[in-house]
Amino acid sequence: MLRTASVAAALLLVLAGCSSDPDDETLTVFAAASLKGTFTELADQFENDHPGVTVELSFAGSSDLVAQIQNGAPADVLAAADTTTMDQAGDLVVDPVDFATNVLQIATPPDDPAGVTSLQDLARPGTQVVVCAPAVPCGSATVALEKAAGVDLRPVSEEQSVTDVLNKVISGEADAGLVYVTDVRSAGDAVRGVELPESSQVVNTYPIATVADSPQAGLAQKFVDLVTDPTGQAVLADAGFGAPPS
Amino acid sequence: MTLPRWVLAPAALGALLVLLPLAAMIGRVDWADFWTLVSSDSSREALVLSLRTSAAATLACVVLGVPMALVLARTEFPGQTVLRSLVLLPLVLPPVVGGIALLYTFGRRGLLGGTFEALGVQIAFSTTAVVLAQTFVALPFLVLSLEGTLRSADPRHETVAATLGAGPTTVLRRVTLPLVLPGLASATILSFARALGEFGATLTFAGSLQGTTRTLPLEIYLQRETDPDAAVALSLVLVVVAVVVIALVRRPRGGAL
Numbered sequence: 001m002l003r004t005a006s007v008a009a010a011l012l013l014v015l016a017g018c019s020s021d022p023d024d025e026t027l028t029v030f031a032a033a034s035l036k037g038t039f040t041e042l043a044d045q046f047e048n049d050h051p052g053v054t055v056e057l058s059f060a061g062s063s064d065l066v067a068q069i070q071n072g073a074p075a076d077v078l079a080a081a082d083t084t085t086m087d088q089a090g091d092l093v094v095d096p097v098d099f100a101t102n103v104l105q106i107a108t109p110p111d112d113p114a115g116v117t118s119l120q121d122l123a124r125p126g127t128q129v130v131v132c133a134p135a136v137p138c139g140s141a142t143v144a145l146e147k148a149a150g151v152d153l154r155p156v157s158e159e160q161s162v163t164d165v166l167n168k169v170i171s172g173e174a175d176a177g178l179v180y181v182t183d184v185r186s187a188g189d190a191v192r193g194v195e196l197p198e199s200s201q202v203v204n205t206y207p208i209a210t211v212a213d214s215p216q217a218g219l220a221q222k223f224v225d226l227v228t229d230p231t232g233q234a235v236l237a238d239a240g241f242g243a244p245p246s
Numbered sequence: 247m248t249l250p251r252w253v254l255a256p257a258a259l260g261a262l263l264v265l266l267p268l269a270a271m272i273g274r275v276d277w278a279d280f281w282t283l284v285s286s287d288s289s290r291e292a293l294v295l296s297l298r299t300s301a302a303a304t305l306a307c308v309v310l311g312v313p314m315a316l317v318l319a320r321t322e323f324p325g326q327t328v329l330r331s332l333v334l335l336p337l338v339l340p341p342v343v344g345g346i347a348l349l350y351t352f353g354r355r356g357l358l359g360g361t362f363e364a365l366g367v368q369i370a371f372s373t374t375a376v377v378l379a380q381t382f383v384a385l386p387f388l389v390l391s392l393e394g395t396l397r398s399a400d401p402r403h404e405t406v407a408a409t410l411g412a413g414p415t416t417v418l419r420r421v422t423l424p425l426v427l428p429g430l431a432s433a434t435i436l437s438f439a440r441a442l443g444e445f446g447a448t449l450t451f452a453g454s455l456q457g458t459t460r461t462l463p464l465e466i467y468l469q470r471e472t473d474p475d476a477a478v479a480l481s482l483v484l485v486v487v488a489v490v491v492i493a494l495v496r497r498p499r500g501g502a503l
Contacts, residue, residue, distance in 0.1 A: 061471070063471055063472075067474075128370070128371065130371075130453065133454065133468055133471075135468055135469070135471045135472040136468075136471050155455070156370075156371035156453060156455060157371050157452075157453025157454055157455050157459065158453075158454055158455055158456075158460075159453065159454055160449070160454065160467060160468060160471075164449070167450075168453065171349055171353060171355065172353070172354055172355040173349065173353050173354055173355075173370045173371070173453075174370075174371075
């Protein structure tokens with residue numbers, strides 16, 4: 001019943017999109033929340049390169065996006081924050097390719113109240129550390145990082161998303177949080193980042209793919225190409241993303 | 247009175263809007279593994295924490311809300327209408343906004359954060375923060391509901407008691423409160439239900455840690471990430487608790503709602 005309803009809603013959306021103007025095309029891109037800055041920029045560029053095309057961006061947690069596509073949401077492209085989540089999409093996507101990597105970093109308030117310089121400092125009693133819950137991708141990366149570094153953190157909170165962790169640090173509620181290097185970069189002066197030598201052992205890979213049911217597979221593939229070609233790679237590198245594994 | 251027939255169609259549609267999603271969710275429950283899913287450590291701790299914090303928040307609502315309702319219903323002072331609207335604001339505020347407001351009040355760098363820290367009390371990431379968030383959102387329910395009951399109660403009983411020589415406290419204790427007791431009971435249960443469902447303010451203000459701040463709604467939201475079956479099973483638990491609470495509200499006669 002629910003599925004029928006969402007398919008009907010999707011059809012309505014598609015019909016509404018078609019009826020406006022036959023020359024106008026809308027490309028719907030579902031992307032992980034951490035790609036907001038870079039993909040917004042790349043979508044603008046794509047619209048400039050392809051007059052008449054509008055790129056609709058939808059940002060959310062990767063598993064939310066996959067769940068939406070499984071329930072019939074009309075997406076043309078999916079960019080996920082980790083390969084596990086992309087794997088969950090299965091046959092709904094076509095040939096995922098890796099396009100970026102991301103590593104964890106410590107974020108502290110600018111005045112660094114707890115004097116944090118290493119992962120070991122976070123394990124000191126009394127340091128209020130916030131991390132992602134192990135159930136979400138940034139949390140599983142955190143668990144792997146703790147293991148790699150031989151550190152056992154006692155966080156005061158395990159948040160739902162990396163944004164929640166960052167907000168707890170920005171507001172000064174937490175002394176430190178583990179977030180992605182790109183989050184530290186985009187937060188600007190609001191937080192101070194501490195690089196972790198151990199982070200190279202826990203690298204998160206971002207895959208992108210066209211959606212199998214996309215009615216405009218050609219255009220979708222062009223967007224994927226933009227992300228993976230040097231232009232897209234330069235925008236991603238500016239935001240702090242690493243190059244995809246070769 | 248006899249209702250015009252055309253009222254029935256939208257009424258049925260409205261009922262369907264509420265009931266259909268519930269039925270759809272129950273249809274998705276994995277009954278074979280239901281007990282395993284709801285009796286995991288994290289689920290049990292979340293349920294116990296939810297019941298504990300909601301009980302504490304309800305107590306706080308009664309202690310603070312009954313006097314508030316009395317002041318609003320039985321006194322008159324300039325600016326009362328404005329004050330009433332402001333106090334009831336959490337009722338219409340998105341809970342996440344409440345969470346942000348609480349953060350800037352009781353957070354470590356908030357208005358009162360320094361004061362609490364000096365007293366050796368840390369509210370951030372503690373169970374106290376959960377209770378504060380729940381009280382914040384549930385208090386207006388109690389005040390609004392009880393104020394309505396107080397206003398509809400006949401004030402002549404109070405006047406008579408006073409003329410017979412009873413002091414204000416005696417009138418309140420022996421006349422007013424017994425008179426509105428059914429209304430107070432349903433108002434209390436309503437605020438408990440609101441506290442139990444609290445999500446946004448808790449997530450924003452208190453954080454999420456098993457056994458300390460991760461209440462049942464937060465646990466459901468997190469489980470959805472990896473184990474949708476567990477999330478559905480826990481949702482059903484919350485629905486059952488809510489239905490029991492509603493049944494309790496409906497029972498006392500003369501309740502406010």
